[in-house]
Amino acid sequence: MLFIRFCSALISAYVFALYLPDPATLLWRLTPCAESWEETCEEEHAWYAKLATGFKVLAGCLWLAAWALLELAACRRSGRQRPRLLTHLRYGPAAVLVLSFAAILASDALLIQRSRWQIVRYIHGDAPPRERPSFDLHNNYRHWCGNGYVAQEYYLYGATPAAHFDHPDPAVRARALHASISVYDGLNNPGTGPSIEVLRKAANDPDPLVRGIAAEYQSEVLGAPN
Numbered sequence: 001m002l003f004i005r006f007c008s009a010l011i012s013a014y015v016f017a018l019y020l021p022d023p024a025t026l027l028w029r030l031t032p033c034a035e036s037w038e039e040t041c042e043e044e045h046a047w048y049a050k051l052a053t054g055f056k057v058l059a060g061c062l063w064l065a066a067w068a069l070l071e072l073a074a075c076r077r078s079g080r081q082r083p084r085l086l087t088h089l090r091y092g093p094a095a096v097l098v099l100s101f102a103a104i105l106a107s108d109a110l111l112i113q114r115s116r117w118q119i120v121r122y123i124h125g126d127a128p129p130r131e132r133p134s135f136d137l138h139n140n141y142r143h144w145c146g147n148g149y150v151a152q153e154y155y156l157y158g159a160t161p162a163a164h165f166d167h168p169d170p171a172v173r174a175r176a177l178h179a180s181i182s183v184y185d186g187l188n189n190p191g192t193g194p195s196i197e198v199l200r201k202a203a204n205d206p207d208p209l210v211r212g213i214a215a216e217y218q219s220e221v222l223g224a225p226n
Contacts, residue, residue, distance in 0.1 A: 154184060
């Protein structure tokens with residue numbers, strides 16, 4: 001059990017040190033080189049990076065040292081109640097990190113489903129068939145690349161309006177076409193995916209309203225009508 005507690009405390013110390021704000025970063029931001037990429041600043045940047053690493057290592061070691069002292073004290077007085085600080089040093093940051101990831105995944109799932117319902121409500125609502133929608137969709141992409149953000153949105157929501165395009169009401173099909181094109185990714189997946197399939201179906205739709213809307217989108221999405 002002591003080895004398991006040590007491993008847990010080690011993980012907690014690592015998580016604590018990893019996310020702990022360090023003064024070296026704050027000091028670096030106050031220097032003239034913080035906004036500069038000149039070669040003269042490379043040595044200074046390397047020094048501050050080493051200082052930040054040293055601070056995090058020191059914080060982790062102090063965490064483990066505190067855990068070890070309290071663990072030793074708890075073993076000597078085995079009949080008494082363990083101090084709450086010891087429990088926190090063993091499991092606190094690691095448990096918080098696991099719970100945070102679980103909360104993020106759960107909230108992402110709920111918000112994504114809510115966004116899909118938003119699309120479905122629009123498709124089966126009473127909005128004018130020629131009016132283009134404006135959605136506020138949740139995207140769980142958390143990196144810096146704009147192309148990746150657009151690709152993830154298409155992956156999450158591209159199939160949702162496509163599933164409602166075969167409805168017998170032409171107004172519903174028109175709104176499904178609008179919704180499908182609104183989430184279309186023309187940057188990473190041009191000419192492919194469920195939105196293009198919907199557009200091609202709409203171009204041959206029996207209703208002139210749907211065909212007219214498809215013709216407008218073809219020049220925007222595909223460059224020219226088929």
